[in-house]
Amino acid sequence: MTGNVGGGTWWLSRHTAHLQAAKDFISWVATSDEYQVALSPGYPAFSAAATKWIKKQQDSGYYAGDIAAPITAAAGQVxxxxxxxxxxxxxVWAKTVIPGQTAGKTIESLLPDWQTAIEQQAQVSGYQVTK
Structure with missing residues (x-):
């Protein structure tokens, strides 16, 4: 099993002056072979590109055996x-920890403040925080 923490998450602000161009870019990086297969260093989430990405890795000669089966199996177990x-x-880190570091405090001493701040942000965002 694997966690869904690889690759990247593409965010788009509705405040951009170039909304359509931003949408087009996100669509391109998330689904196009030009990016997903040719340029992406990691396994794509887009299944059509993922098959081609695996083939590219296999054809590189870097791996001694067939990598398709375990990678494909792991993708279904995210x-x-x-x-x-x-x-x-x-x-939240930048707002809470960085100013304290700049003032000479240690990261360790700032962790309780960061925990409180991130718990509060999570709650504001609709998450249920349990301890």
Whole structure:
């Protein structure tokens, strides 16, 4: 089994002045062979591209055996309980920890503040936080 934490999540702000171009870009990076097969270093989530990506890896000669079966099997066993939240954990870190570090505090001393801030952000975003 594997977690759904590889690759990247593409976010789009509705505030962009170029909404259609942004949509087109996200569609391209998420589904096109030009990106998913030729350029992507990791296994694509888009199944049509994934088959071609595996073939490209296999044809490279890097792997001694057939990698298609285990990778394809693992793709069907992605655990949905581990993934990206609906909010930016990085933004909460930047708002909470970075200013403290700049002021000379240690990361360890700032972790309780970060925990509180990220729990609050999770609750605001609709998550149920349990301890």
């Amino acid at each position: 655990w949905s309980g581990w993934g990206s939240p609906e909010f930016s954990a990085e933004a």
